[in-house]
Amino acid sequence: MSVEKIPYKIYLEESEMPTAWYNLRADMKNKPAPLLDPKTHKPMTAADLEGVFCEELVKQELDDTTPYFEIPEEIRNFYKMYRPSPLVRAYCLEEKLGTPAKIYYKFEGNNTSGSHKLNSAIAQAYYSKKQGLKGVTTETGAGQWGTALSMACSYFGLDCRVHMVKCSYEQKPFRREVMRTYGATVSPSPSMDTEVGRKILAEHPGTSGSLGCAISEAVEVATTTEGYRYVLGSVLNQVMLHQSVIGLEAKTAMDKYGIKPDIIIGCAGGGSNLGGLIAPFMGEMIRGEAEYKFIAVEPSSCPSFTRGTFAYDYCDTGMVCPLSKMCTLGSSFIPAANHSGGLRYHGMSSTLSQLYHDGLMDAISVKQTEVFAAAEYFARVEGTLPAPESSHAIKAAIDEAIRCKETGEEKTILFGLTGTGYFDMMSYEKFHNGTMTDYVPTDEEIAVNIAKLPHVEE
Amino acid sequence: MSVEKIPYKIYLEESEMPTAWYNLRADMKNKPAPLLDPKTHKPMTAADLEGVFCEELVKQELDDTTPYFEIPEEIRNFYKMYRPSPLVRAYCLEEKLGTPAKIYYKFEGNNTSGSHKLNSAIAQAYYSKKQGLKGVTTETGAGQWGTALSMACSYFGLDCRVHMVKCSYEQKPFRREVMRTYGATVSPSPSMDTEVGRKILAEHPGTSGSLGCAISEAVEVATTTEGYRYVLGSVLNQVMLHQSVIGLEAKTAMDKYGIKPDIIIGCAGGGSNLGGLIAPFMGEMIRGEAEYKFIAVEPSSCPSFTRGTFAYDYCDTGMVCPLSKMCTLGSSFIPAANHSGGLRYHGMSSTLSQLYHDGLMDAISVKQTEVFAAAEYFARVEGTLPAPESSHAIKAAIDEAIRCKETGEEKTILFGLTGTGYFDMMSYEKFHNGTMTDYVPTDEEIAVNIAKLPHVEE
Numbered sequence: 001m002s003v004e005k006i007p008y009k010i011y012l013e014e015s016e017m018p019t020a021w022y023n024l025r026a027d028m029k030n031k032p033a034p035l036l037d038p039k040t041h042k043p044m045t046a047a048d049l050e051g052v053f054c055e056e057l058v059k060q061e062l063d064d065t066t067p068y069f070e071i072p073e074e075i076r077n078f079y080k081m082y083r084p085s086p087l088v089r090a091y092c093l094e095e096k097l098g099t100p101a102k103i104y105y106k107f108e109g110n111n112t113s114g115s116h117k118l119n120s121a122i123a124q125a126y127y128s129k130k131q132g133l134k135g136v137t138t139e140t141g142a143g144q145w146g147t148a149l150s151m152a153c154s155y156f157g158l159d160c161r162v163h164m165v166k167c168s169y170e171q172k173p174f175r176r177e178v179m180r181t182y183g184a185t186v187s188p189s190p191s192m193d194t195e196v197g198r199k200i201l202a203e204h205p206g207t208s209g210s211l212g213c214a215i216s217e218a219v220e221v222a223t224t225t226e227g228y229r230y231v232l233g234s235v236l237n238q239v240m241l242h243q244s245v246i247g248l249e250a251k252t253a254m255d256k257y258g259i260k261p262d263i264i265i266g267c268a269g270g271g272s273n274l275g276g277l278i279a280p281f282m283g284e285m286i287r288g289e290a291e292y293k294f295i296a297v298e299p300s301s302c303p304s305f306t307r308g309t310f311a312y313d314y315c316d317t318g319m320v321c322p323l324s325k326m327c328t329l330g331s332s333f334i335p336a337a338n339h340s341g342g343l344r345y346h347g348m349s350s351t352l353s354q355l356y357h358d359g360l361m362d363a364i365s366v367k368q369t370e371v372f373a374a375a376e377y378f379a380r381v382e383g384t385l386p387a388p389e390s391s392h393a394i395k396a397a398i399d400e401a402i403r404c405k406e407t408g409e410e411k412t413i414l415f416g417l418t419g420t421g422y423f424d425m426m427s428y429e430k431f432h433n434g435t436m437t438d439y440v441p442t443d444e445e446i447a448v449n450i451a452k453l454p455h456v457e458e
Numbered sequence: 459m460s461v462e463k464i465p466y467k468i469y470l471e472e473s474e475m476p477t478a479w480y481n482l483r484a485d486m487k488n489k490p491a492p493l494l495d496p497k498t499h500k501p502m503t504a505a506d507l508e509g510v511f512c513e514e515l516v517k518q519e520l521d522d523t524t525p526y527f528e529i530p531e532e533i534r535n536f537y538k539m540y541r542p543s544p545l546v547r548a549y550c551l552e553e554k555l556g557t558p559a560k561i562y563y564k565f566e567g568n569n570t571s572g573s574h575k576l577n578s579a580i581a582q583a584y585y586s587k588k589q590g591l592k593g594v595t596t597e598t599g600a601g602q603w604g605t606a607l608s609m610a611c612s613y614f615g616l617d618c619r620v621h622m623v624k625c626s627y628e629q630k631p632f633r634r635e636v637m638r639t640y641g642a643t644v645s646p647s648p649s650m651d652t653e654v655g656r657k658i659l660a661e662h663p664g665t666s667g668s669l670g671c672a673i674s675e676a677v678e679v680a681t682t683t684e685g686y687r688y689v690l691g692s693v694l695n696q697v698m699l700h701q702s703v704i705g706l707e708a709k710t711a712m713d714k715y716g717i718k719p720d721i722i723i724g725c726a727g728g729g730s731n732l733g734g735l736i737a738p739f740m741g742e743m744i745r746g747e748a749e750y751k752f753i754a755v756e757p758s759s760c761p762s763f764t765r766g767t768f769a770y771d772y773c774d775t776g777m778v779c780p781l782s783k784m785c786t787l788g789s790s791f792i793p794a795a796n797h798s799g800g801l802r803y804h805g806m807s808s809t810l811s812q813l814y815h816d817g818l819m820d821a822i823s824v825k826q827t828e829v830f831a832a833a834e835y836f837a838r839v840e841g842t843l844p845a846p847e848s849s850h851a852i853k854a855a856i857d858e859a860i861r862c863k864e865t866g867e868e869k870t871i872l873f874g875l876t877g878t879g880y881f882d883m884m885s886y887e888k889f890h891n892g893t894m895t896d897y898v899p900t901d902e903e904i905a906v907n908i909a910k911l912p913h914v915e916e
Contacts, residue, residue: 008472008538013465082841110568112878119775155841174632177884179884181843181886181890257758327737359558379570379639381613385570422636422880425635428639429635432638
């Protein structure tokens with residue numbers, strides 16, 4: 001099919017939508033390291049994890065050999081309400097940049113949660129409901145995950161308790177209200193309602209919270225409340241599995257039109273979108289069937305890939321969760337208060353960390369004022385107002401396209417546009433007013449937190 | 459094609475998208491009455507209107523004989539960035555309601571402006587640019603139109619000045635910020651910057667503004683600033699023409715799957731969505747080719763169809779605009795302050811008013827607490843968080859579906875889901891907190907304003 005015939009937006013037919021999630025770990029030569037018990041430092045077994053996660057999700061979490069997991073019909077039906085998401089050819093952006101590059105983005109923001117998070121939320125809610133649970137607990141930072149989970153729980157009639165990082169809770173009342181529209185209970189974190197919350201508040205009075213704190217609280221509530229389990233929107237293997245629907249759809253759409261990306265770009269906080277987007281392409285590369293360049297883009301204020309260390313660390317600030325081997329800045333690292341939006345997690349998916357460690361993926365960090373400049377540029381040219389998180393990928397994609405202009409290379413770029421920025425206008429306002437600043441942690445600041453990593457003998 | 463095969467979302471191919479707008483007036487037996495000069499009460503000529511609107515739009519405004527206007531390629535390319543919009547089969551809603559009715563909605567909210575308003579904004583910006591104008595002025599109430607116009611102007615490099623109803627300007631800072639992201643200048647209305655603004659403020663000190671006031675200000679700025687014209691997001695014939703793209707896409711999608719709606723429902727403020735959605739169906743009915751039941755749904759706090767009068771009236775509060783023959787509550791009518799969202803215009807499209815007057819369309823009014831209850835129900839069941847405006851149509855569609863359940867009729871219902879509610883969370887919050895109230899104007903209140911209508915001899 002000729003290039004001229006590629007539409008602005010490629011929508012798959014329902015019949016072309018994936019019917020199974022792809023488990024990249026099955027194809028990885030070096031598997032991601034197992035989760036360890038935070039006390040004994042022994043690998044967590046299914047039995048250990050079942051107090052925290054529901055059974056089916058524990059299976060998915062631990063399985064690194066089964067390449068495909070069938071998507072249950074109930075989840076596929078829910079997916080049909082907002083998927084397939086469009087694969088968009090950024091014709092206007094290409095023209096404006098005057099680049100010979102061909103730019104595509106997989107747009108995951110066209111659902112009420114405003115991001116790709118719904119792909120895993122609905123799966124986790126489904127398995128929780130199937131196990132007969134009463135409800136689930138979780139944390140949310142920027143609010144995308146909390147919103148997605150609220151929607152998913154509302155659909156299956158599950159109770160949903162969201163611990164929202166305090167600064168977001170206060171700065172984003174409308175996010176909170178969307179979650180309430182879907183029937184969720186939303187509390188600011190840290191709170192005095194949990195033991196770990198009281199401990200954190202005693203040690204850091206007046207803290208505005210962090211994702212790591214909120215995770216600790218949500219896990220405590222889940223493990224001490226009858227009929228509840230904990231769910232998480234990123235980092236975990238199961239989340240990468242569910243999010244593979246992004247990459248599978250993107251690949252099917254590209255294959256259908258005979259398009260092969262040269263560069264695949266995704267923003268990275270805990271890795272849920274990046275892991276999902278790259279999964280089938282990375283699988284191909286590992287199996288020696290194709291070559292791609294993968295680029296993870298992270299904020300310079302929270303640079304776990306580019307300046308972290310690859311080691312076992314706690315997944316949460318309260319150090320109650322299992323240890324995960326990952327690119328980490330140390331569980332005590334908290335991004336500077338001027339950092340807007342998500343991508344503020346101290347660690348990273350262990351799968352992606354392993355791929356990065358093995359040299360299968362690049363990573364770069366970008367400053368937030370550059371990110372918002374790219375966001376505004378993109379909004380004006382392509383029409384869609386992007387989330388700050390997604391705009392990290394936009395920034396990198398634009399830079400690659402400009403490089404193509406300089407070299408004359410007609411590369412094909414695919415990036416993940418994970419969500420919309422409707423609830424981030426306070427940050428956009430700062431950018432417009434010129435009051436937005438950048439933050440790059442000093443080497444010393446990074447070293448201090450990494451020095452606190454648990455000592456694990458491997 | 460069997461019912462089972464209808465997907466959750468029907469997306470047309472690019473090649474199936476409309477290439478011409480449909481001008482319903484060409485098929486109407488009783489044409490909408492002409493606009494009159496507010497001073498002489500003589501029909502406005504093209505020359506009269508060209509000081510306010512750009513030339514091509516004046517032609518479209520006055521033409522009631524040409525059935526189709528080709529959509530220029532530049533506009534079709536822009537449409538491809540966010541259209542075709544999906545025609546959604548509300549399987550989940552049907553199941554939840556237990557109705558034999560088949561419910562479809564045409565969802566226009568999947569673009570950054572969050573509503574259908576972009577369909578006309580891009581057309582008006584295009585013709586303004588083509589005429590070599592520097593910029594355009596407009597008013598916005600809830601903010602959807604202002605956002606859409608900002609996006610459209612940014613795309614064509616036109617200056618955009620938005621007069622935003624003061625209460626919205628203050629209550630919706632994020633809407634304002636989206637417009638600024640697209641480079642628009644946004645001022646609260648009424649302001650001291652215009653003669654009419656100063657006059658209104660002198661007469662009504664401390665007023666929180668109205669759409670009618672903001673129109674007066676925007677028209678004044680357009681007609682007194684070199685290289686500027688005024689644009690409007692609803693009411694006008696040209697807007698109905700551009701918005702016909704909604705109905706044309708919906709009809710093509712339905713025809714493709716052999717679906718024929720029995721009932722077509724749209725919310726109505728100035729009529730832009732309703733007029734666009736029903737256009738090709740109404741055309742068929744007028745030509746005697748099919749039968750449909752059309753229902754306009756308006757807020758009980760601003761009931762121009764159901765409690766207004768069909769007469770010539772000013773389009774704006776400042777009485778500087780032409781007179782239009784329409785269903786009106788009187789240009790001095792201002793909806794109660796507790797009314798949330800848009801649909802707060804005192805009048806109505808003259809085309810729709812004529813159709814209603816001729817008995818070709820029904821209209822009902824609904825209370826806002828019922829509307830928000832329907833909105834929340836819909837959000838939980840269908841996933842999409844609707845705008846308050848759109849939720850008027852949801853409320854009516856649900857009521858029709860429940861009626862089908864009672865009678866056992868398998869009617870096919872089509873309604874317009876005009877937009878999303880991301881910027882309306884303050885109203886949702888009131889609804890959740892139980893502080894939202896309803897308002898129904900008294901007969902006396904309505905009579906007082908209608909008594910002030912201009913006396914026009916026809």
